[in-house]
Amino acid sequence: MGGDAWRLRTGLAILLLLALAALAAPGVAALLGVDPEVPDILARQAGPSAAHPLGTDELGRDILVRLLVGARVSLAVGIAAALASTVIGLAAGLLAAWRGGWVDAALMRLADGLLALPALPLLVLLAAMDPAALGLPRGGALSDVLRIVLILALFGWVGVARLARAAAISVLARDHVRAARALGVGEARLLRRHVVPALGAPLAVAASLAVAGAILAESTLSFLGLGIQPPASSWGNMLANAQDLVFSAPMAALWPGLAIALAVAGAMLVADGLRPRSG
Amino acid sequence: MARMIAWRVPQIAATLAILSLAAFLAIGAMPGDPISLAMMADPRLGPADVERMRALHGLDQPLLLRWWAWATGVLRGEFGYSRLFARPAAEVLWPALRGSLVLLGTALALAAGLGIGAGMLAALRPRWRGAVDAVALLSQALPAFWLGILLIILFAVTLGWLPAGGAPDAGGVAEAARFLVLPVATLAIAHLAAYARHTAAAMAEVLRAPWITAARARGAPESRIAFRHALPNAAVPLLSILALDAGALVSGALITETVFARPGMGKLLTDAVMGNDHNLALLALLLVAGTTLLATLAADLAQRGLDPRLGREG
Numbered sequence: 001m002g003g004d005a006w007r008l009r010t011g012l013a014i015l016l017l018l019a020l021a022a023l024a025a026p027g028v029a030a031l032l033g034v035d036p037e038v039p040d041i042l043a044r045q046a047g048p049s050a051a052h053p054l055g056t057d058e059l060g061r062d063i064l065v066r067l068l069v070g071a072r073v074s075l076a077v078g079i080a081a082a083l084a085s086t087v088i089g090l091a092a093g094l095l096a097a098w099r100g101g102w103v104d105a106a107l108m109r110l111a112d113g114l115l116a117l118p119a120l121p122l123l124v125l126l127a128a129m130d131p132a133a134l135g136l137p138r139g140g141a142l143s144d145v146l147r148i149v150l151i152l153a154l155f156g157w158v159g160v161a162r163l164a165r166a167a168a169i170s171v172l173a174r175d176h177v178r179a180a181r182a183l184g185v186g187e188a189r190l191l192r193r194h195v196v197p198a199l200g201a202p203l204a205v206a207a208s209l210a211v212a213g214a215i216l217a218e219s220t221l222s223f224l225g226l227g228i229q230p231p232a233s234s235w236g237n238m239l240a241n242a243q244d245l246v247f248s249a250p251m252a253a254l255w256p257g258l259a260i261a262l263a264v265a266g267a268m269l270v271a272d273g274l275r276p277r278s279g
Numbered sequence: 280m281a282r283m284i285a286w287r288v289p290q291i292a293a294t295l296a297i298l299s300l301a302a303f304l305a306i307g308a309m310p311g312d313p314i315s316l317a318m319m320a321d322p323r324l325g326p327a328d329v330e331r332m333r334a335l336h337g338l339d340q341p342l343l344l345r346w347w348a349w350a351t352g353v354l355r356g357e358f359g360y361s362r363l364f365a366r367p368a369a370e371v372l373w374p375a376l377r378g379s380l381v382l383l384g385t386a387l388a389l390a391a392g393l394g395i396g397a398g399m400l401a402a403l404r405p406r407w408r409g410a411v412d413a414v415a416l417l418s419q420a421l422p423a424f425w426l427g428i429l430l431i432i433l434f435a436v437t438l439g440w441l442p443a444g445g446a447p448d449a450g451g452v453a454e455a456a457r458f459l460v461l462p463v464a465t466l467a468i469a470h471l472a473a474y475a476r477h478t479a480a481a482m483a484e485v486l487r488a489p490w491i492t493a494a495r496a497r498g499a500p501e502s503r504i505a506f507r508h509a510l511p512n513a514a515v516p517l518l519s520i521l522a523l524d525a526g527a528l529v530s531g532a533l534i535t536e537t538v539f540a541r542p543g544m545g546k547l548l549t550d551a552v553m554g555n556d557h558n559l560a561l562l563a564l565l566l567v568a569g570t571t572l573l574a575t576l577a578a579d580l581a582q583r584g585l586d587p588r589l590g591r592e593g
Contacts (some may be wrong), residue, residue, distance in 0.1 A: 113294050115523075118571050120530035121548050121564050122302075128552045129305055216422055220534055223424050243428050243538070246443070250432040257425030265420035272416075277331055 008273025011208075012165045013268030018259075023043060023107045025068035034062040037231040049091050053064060055251075067232040067255055074215050074263055077148050084153035089160025090199070096161070097168035107120040108165070111158045119155055126151045127226035138231045143247060146173035152214045159213075161207040167202045169196050212267035219260045235260045283583065284576075287411055291572045295565055296350070302564055303346040306557045352546060353562075363556035371547065371559060378446075378543035380570075383457060383532045386466035395510075395517070398478020402486060403505055418472035420582050427465040427538035434461060444539035462539045466531050470524065477520040481513035488512075508575035515586045522578035529571045 001057040029035065055063055062134075090188055092111075096104040127147070171177060177194050221227035222236025242253035317332070318324050321343065334341045337348065352359070358368040401411035412472035413550055435443035446452040486509055494508050533545025540546065544567050 007288060098351055113297070115295070116526060116575055117298065117568050118526040118529035118533070120533050120545075121567050124549060124552055125302055125305055125560065172291060174506060212420075218423055220424065223422075224534075224537060225553070228551075229379065239422075239428065243431075246428060246431055247436055250436050253425070253428045253432060260422050260425065261417075261420045264422075265416060268416060268420060 004273050004275075006268045006273075011266045011269030011271075011273055013138060014262055015075075015270065018263055018266065019075060020066050022071035022075050025065065025072060028068055029062075029065045032062060032065065033123045034065055037061070037233070061233075063255060064237075065237055066238060067235070067259055068099075070128065070233045070238060070256065071259065072233070072234045073228055074260070075146065076216060076249065077145055077152070077218040078215040078263070078267070079209045080145075080149045081152035081218075082207050084149060084208035085156030085210045086160050086203060086216075088153060088157035090164050090196075090203060091162040092157060093164025093166075094168055094195065096165045098187070098191060098195075104165075106160065111161055114155060114158050119217070120220065122222065123151060123155070123221060124226060125219050144232070148218050148227055149214075152217050156210045156214060160203070160210060163202045163206045164199055167199050168195055171198045173187070201274065201276060205271050208267050208271035208274060212271065215260065215263050215267065283580065287576050287579075291569070291576065293567055294572060297566055298568055299350060299561065300346055302561055303349065304342060304559060307342045307512055347406070349561075358562060359558045361551070361556055361559040363554040363559060368559050368562050371394070372562060375542060375544050375547040375563070376570070378541065379532055379536065379545065379567075380431050382459065382462055382466065382536065382543060383528065386470070387464045387528065387534070389463060390467040390471040391474055393467070394474025395478045397471070397475040398480075399482055399505060399510070401475065401508075402482030403478040403501075408479065411479060415472035415476045418468055420512060421469065423465060423469040424534050424538045426468060427461070428534055430461050430465055431539075444541060446542050457542070465538070466528075466535045469531050470528055473524060474517070474520065477503060478513065478517060479518040482509055484516075485509045485512045511585070515582055518578050518582040518585065522575045522582070525571050525574045525578065529567060530573075533567070 002007055014018040092107050172195060177190065180190055180194055196210075218234070219236035219239070222234045223240045225237070225240060227236055228234035230241075238256040239253060242249070242256065245252060318329055330339075337345060340348075349359075360366070360370075361368045361371045362592060364371050396410050397414075401408045431443045434441045442458050444461075445458065447458055491508055494504050499508070532543070533548065535541075536545035537549055538545040544563055548558070548560060548563045548567070551563055
């Protein structure tokens with residue numbers, strides 16, 4: 001059906017654009033002379049103007065700058081959670097494929113169990129835990145981000161592990177790997193030199209999907225009030241605020257949702273473009 | 280099939296037992312246990328009273344023992360009380376489960392119907408394929424809660440046709456249906472895309488089979504080929520997608536309920552977690568997980584029923 005390169009390019013362009021926007025956040029804030037966390041009671045729910053290109057929210061904070069700061073949170077959580085998921089998933093998948101037997105069975109049953117369960121109620125429960133009990137500092141945006149990344153990685157590794165395991169099993173059965181083993185190459189070196197590099201393509205797909213899933217999950221948790229805590233802004237908690245005001249300022253709900261959809265679609269397009277086509 | 284049930288039901292029970300233990304430990308790490316809440320509410324309570332109350336309620340016991348006491352109680356049918364609602368937990372849980380099942384069932388029927396229709400369209404009319412693909416990507420990228428808010432803005436705020444959320448106090452089925460339209464639409468739109476994509480893939484696969492060519496050569500009309508020859512065979516992989524998607528569908532229902540402030544398991548669970556109602560949160564989690572696992576089992580059983588070959592292999 002073609003168009004794969006197009007998907008990859010579009011997806012990468014979207015993510016790059018969002019990353020640039022995230023990097024530009026402090027610059028734009030300085031340019032407009034606004035602080036995204038300080039309320040300005042006299043300029044509540046203002047329409048778009050030169051000072052506030054997208055208007056202000058219910059506390060008079062600039063919506064554009066809050067969106068850009070939210071992009072930092074969403075992308076940071078998405079990428080960090082995907083990275084953590086990929087590392088854990090790769091390790092678990094490799095271990096399962098290499099050891100086989102009961103290790104394989106135990107890891108895959110665990111993965112099946114996690115996949116079969118509805119993720120949201122589990123995420124909600126975990127997100128409500130005391131961060132101190134997880135060994136994280138309490139309070140502050142950084143603590144929130146670390147907490148969310150940790151929780152998302154706890155579920156995100158499953159998809160990566162399944163893909164990595166399937167690919168590793170097929171690589172381990174290939175002639176050149178068996179030849180290397182017959183020549184007396186150590187197991188660690190075998191995995192490092194011959195198996196892991198061959199997993200690049202499936203891992204890239206799994207990692208992009210993990211980015212999409214993590215961005216969506218973070219925004220959902222923040223929307224429910226269990227993710228990034230105000231006054232720090234994230235697309236999810238901006239939407240939660242916007243919903244409370246849906247009758248007086250319906251347009252406020254537009255931008256954060258659009259941003260989430262754009263970021264998720266970007267990551268999914270990258271995954272689609274990287275996926276090798278069979279048919 | 281009996282063998283599959285005999286194998287899967289204990290597996291589900293084991294999953295729930297492990298989940299309850301993990302959740303129990305996680306809740307042990309949540310701020311605000313009942314005693315510290317009582318202490319906050321009553322300034323006359325001193326440290327000695329706290330110790331006495333901890334011992335009285337068994338909170339000085341190790342977590343594992345407390346979990347055992349709780350789990351055996353649940354197995355005996357003692358579900359305990361909800362702190363938030365000040366009522367027996369079971370009385371709070373059942374109506375919420377019913378509310379969620381109504382939403383889930385209606386949305387699933389709608390999403391499966393429309394999704395399969397769109398998927399068949401994409402498989403049979405290649406011109407439509409790009410459009411179905413694009414819509415599928417869009418609906419998978421849209422956060423369900425944003426979609427819900429957009430529908431509220433359009434149909435409740437701007438047009439004023441439908442309620443923005445909640446549940447009717449009175450009125451018959453018609454009134455209840457009015458409150459159901461937007462949540463069902465939100466959940467169905469979020470999931471029909473995945474069904475459409477998988478139907479299209481499964482149908483395209485089946486349509487390449489030699490017996491489809493044979494049917495065409497015999498002069499069977501296209502509609503008969505699509506519905507009699509292709510769809511029943513495509514239904515088997517579709518059921519496995521439905522089974523795999525069960526968890527995501529339940530998660531989607533929970534967030535949809537929260538957006539529309541609709542009474543159900545989703546709202547109950549977030550309220551319970553936020554309100555430090557730990558017993559209710561734990562029971563709600565297990566109920567949701569158990570329902571999902573049973574739904575997955577049902578889909579797997581239906582798949583076996585449709586394709587007896589599957590049973591012989593495993």
